Amino acid sequence: MTDATLTKSAASPLVELDDVSKYYGNIRALEGVSLEVHGGEITCVLGDNGAGKSTLIKIIAGLHRHDAGAFRIEGEDVSLSNPREALDRGIATVYQDLAVVPLMPVWRNFFLGSEPTKGAGPFKRLDVDLMRRTTRAELLRMGIDLRDVDQPIGTLSGGERQCVAIARAVYFGAKVLVLDEPTAALGVKQSGVVLKYVAAARDAGLGVVLITHNPHHAYLVGDRFVLLKRGTMTGSHLRTQITLDELTRQMAGGSELEELSHELQRAPEPHLGGGAADTGE
Amino acid sequence: MTATAPAPASAKDERLIHRSVLRKLLGRPELGSVVGAVAVFVFFSVVADSFLRASSLSTVLYAASTIGIMAVPVALLMIGGEFDLSAGVLVTTSALVSSMFSYQMTANVWVGVGVSLLTTLALGAFNGFMLTRTKLPSFIITLGTFLMLTGLNLGFTKLISGTVSTKSIADMEGFASAKKVFASQLSIGSVDLKVTILWWFGLVALATWVLLRTRFGNWIFAVGGEADAARAVGVPVYKTKIGLYMGVAFAAWISGQHLLFSFDVVQSGEGVGNELIYIIAAVIGGCLITGGYGSAIGSAVGAFIFGMTSKGIVYAEWNPDWFKFFLGAMLLLATLLNAWVRKRAEATA
Numbered sequence: 001m002t003d004a005t006l007t008k009s010a011a012s013p014l015v016e017l018d019d020v021s022k023y024y025g026n027i028r029a030l031e032g033v034s035l036e037v038h039g040g041e042i043t044c045v046l047g048d049n050g051a052g053k054s055t056l057i058k059i060i061a062g063l064h065r066h067d068a069g070a071f072r073i074e075g076e077d078v079s080l081s082n083p084r085e086a087l088d089r090g091i092a093t094v095y096q097d098l099a100v101v102p103l104m105p106v107w108r109n110f111f112l113g114s115e116p117t118k119g120a121g122p123f124k125r126l127d128v129d130l131m132r133r134t135t136r137a138e139l140l141r142m143g144i145d146l147r148d149v150d151q152p153i154g155t156l157s158g159g160e161r162q163c164v165a166i167a168r169a170v171y172f173g174a175k176v177l178v179l180d181e182p183t184a185a186l187g188v189k190q191s192g193v194v195l196k197y198v199a200a201a202r203d204a205g206l207g208v209v210l211i212t213h214n215p216h217h218a219y220l221v222g223d224r225f226v227l228l229k230r231g232t233m234t235g236s237h238l239r240t241q242i243t244l245d246e247l248t249r250q251m252a253g254g255s256e257l258e259e260l261s262h263e264l265q266r267a268p269e270p271h272l273g274g275g276a277a278d279t280g281e
Numbered sequence: 282m283t284a285t286a287p288a289p290a291s292a293k294d295e296r297l298i299h300r301s302v303l304r305k306l307l308g309r310p311e312l313g314s315v316v317g318a319v320a321v322f323v324f325f326s327v328v329a330d331s332f333l334r335a336s337s338l339s340t341v342l343y344a345a346s347t348i349g350i351m352a353v354p355v356a357l358l359m360i361g362g363e364f365d366l367s368a369g370v371l372v373t374t375s376a377l378v379s380s381m382f383s384y385q386m387t388a389n390v391w392v393g394v395g396v397s398l399l400t401t402l403a404l405g406a407f408n409g410f411m412l413t414r415t416k417l418p419s420f421i422i423t424l425g426t427f428l429m430l431t432g433l434n435l436g437f438t439k440l441i442s443g444t445v446s447t448k449s450i451a452d453m454e455g456f457a458s459a460k461k462v463f464a465s466q467l468s469i470g471s472v473d474l475k476v477t478i479l480w481w482f483g484l485v486a487l488a489t490w491v492l493l494r495t496r497f498g499n500w501i502f503a504v505g506g507e508a509d510a511a512r513a514v515g516v517p518v519y520k521t522k523i524g525l526y527m528g529v530a531f532a533a534w535i536s537g538q539h540l541l542f543s544f545d546v547v548q549s550g551e552g553v554g555n556e557l558i559y560i561i562a563a564v565i566g567g568c569l570i571t572g573g574y575g576s577a578i579g580s581a582v583g584a585f586i587f588g589m590t591s592k593g594i595v596y597a598e599w600n601p602d603w604f605k606f607f608l609g610a611m612l613l614l615a616t617l618l619n620a621w622v623r624k625r626a627e628a629t630a
Contacts, residue, residue, distance in 0.1 A: 065397060100507070100510055101502065101503045101507040101510055101573065102506060102507065102508045102573075103502070103504035103569075103573040103574050104499075104502050104506055104573070106502065108499055108502065108503075110497060111499075111515050112503055112511065112516060113514035113515035113516050114514075114515065115496045115499055117496060124495070125490075125494045126494050126496065126498075126499065127493055128494065128497060158611070276317075
């Protein structure tokens with residue numbers, strides 16, 4: 001295994017996939033993929049469309065069980081059967097289509113589904129002060145300085161909304177954060193903002209799995225890089241072992257790209273304006 | 282990460298200075314309706330001399346309360362992203378069940394009132410259950426309930442009492458006390474106030490509290506705003522919607538008992554068309570027709586506008602045939618004003 005050299009951290013990783021495979025009927029969606037997620041580190045999963053990134057997320061998030069290999073959380077072998085189980089074990093997944101309600105204030109969104117209450121019986125009510133204060137403090141801790149936690153979350157930019165979703169996952173006790181293409185739909189500046197908060201989550205001690213098809217974004221923050229292609233792992237590197245150019249080359253398909261550039265080269269004898277010769281061919 | 286945080290939480294954010302009190306007010310869903318209500322009030326005060334008398338105002342409040350009691354849960358339902366077209370005839374159904382059960386069983390009227398409560402709540406639950414089970418639009422589901430109840434109201438009443446109205450229950454046991462609860466008059470000084478006004482204010486206060494200060498209220502906004510996102514974070518979407526329909530049913534029960542105990546008979550054809558007036562009151566009050574936004578207080582202001590217009594036309598000694606025209610114009614104006622206000626508020630937030 002290429003990643004045999006990577007397992008040098010003293011503690012057991014927060015999440016570890018060892019030679020994991022997943023089949024849908026006779027379709028091989030994922031085969032022999034290994035990766036490690038450590039606290040305070042960012043593991044990037046890179047791959048083109050159809051490389052198996054979504055399948056990988058679904059296994060870690062508990063939506064699908066893996067069929068072969070080992071999936072360990074803090075050293076313990078597991079086989080997750082639903083997202084709730086993953087959440088309970090501290091794995092929070094932030095999907096691209098974010099779980100926010102645009103017209104509701106930021107603080108209501110932050111606690112939606114897990115609202116703290118005070119009082120008892122018919123007087124049980126939302127602890128609004130706590131909710132407002134916590135939202136503001138938690139976002140500030142992530143480096144998000146909101147103008148007003150009462151503004152509808154729909155008025156925030158896509159990047160800021162992504163950040164709120166991340167801060168929310170962190171607050172509700174996530175140890176591992178799985179981010180599905182967080183920068184895919186964002187502009188350059190917004191992507192930078194999101195990457196900053198991803199780094200903030202890392203600094204807060206979380207293990208982060210960053211799924212992306214952008215090697216430039218990955219290289220900015222990543223500690224480990226796992227490359228997927230057509231369901232198999234084509235590379236696994238520590239940051240110290242690889243340069244951005246090499247990562248980009250491998251990501252883009254390496255030798256395949258050379259082949260493509262060869263194919264795209266002009267034919268040795270391009271057709272030059274001669275009418276009769278062309279029609280004859 | 283505190284290094285990247287520029288200001289402590291307690292300090293005023295320098296970007297907030299532009300958001301003045303006025304701007305905050307503009308952000309409230311009720312604002313458009315309040316402006317409308319003031320305009321209507323001033324208008325009728327000027328054109329109708331008797332409009333400002335205390336007795337006139339108590340009449341206006343009574344008219345507003347009969348609509349307002351239903352507009353409150355209808356507004357909540359609309360915030361939750363659904364309609365209830367059966368709300369109008371459900372009031373009549375509730376009154377009929379109460380009256381006919383007591384009469385046929387020769388029981389204390391309170392027994393009928395209790396049976397009516399259970400029946401009405403069950404009908405509300407039926408609406409909600411059908412909606413969440415079939416995933417059809419609430420417009421279709423409740424249109425079906427509306428038609429079925431209209432038929433049942435008339436059919437059963439004719440079958441049992443032979444006419445289109447129920448038999449009088451005025452001489453039955455418990456009638457006096459039930460009338461006191463649902464249809465009495467309170468005299469404050471020289472002014473007579475109907476008890477429905479108290480019910481109305483109570484419901485508005487309760488609904489506002491639920492909406493803004495409870496988990497259920499948070500869920501109402503969420504299921505109306507983005508049901509899928511709400512489900513993803515663990516909000517019980519179906520239970521919330523069923524609960525909202527049962528809320529409409531509860532208010533229909535109060536209205537129905539008022540209808541019954543104001544007189545002592547019920548006309549089985551009543552209530553048709555009222556469902557739209559409840560929706561109009563909610564929309565004038567700032568509820569977004571697509572869900573996720575609105576308020577209970579707004580629905581009360583909407584009902585008040587309705588009361589002022591319907592009675593103001595009488596005090597101005599105009600032909601009441603014009604009433605519907607005014608109501609329609611009011612609806613359009615209020616919706617436009619709401620949209621404009623919200624756009625302004627969000628642009629400068």
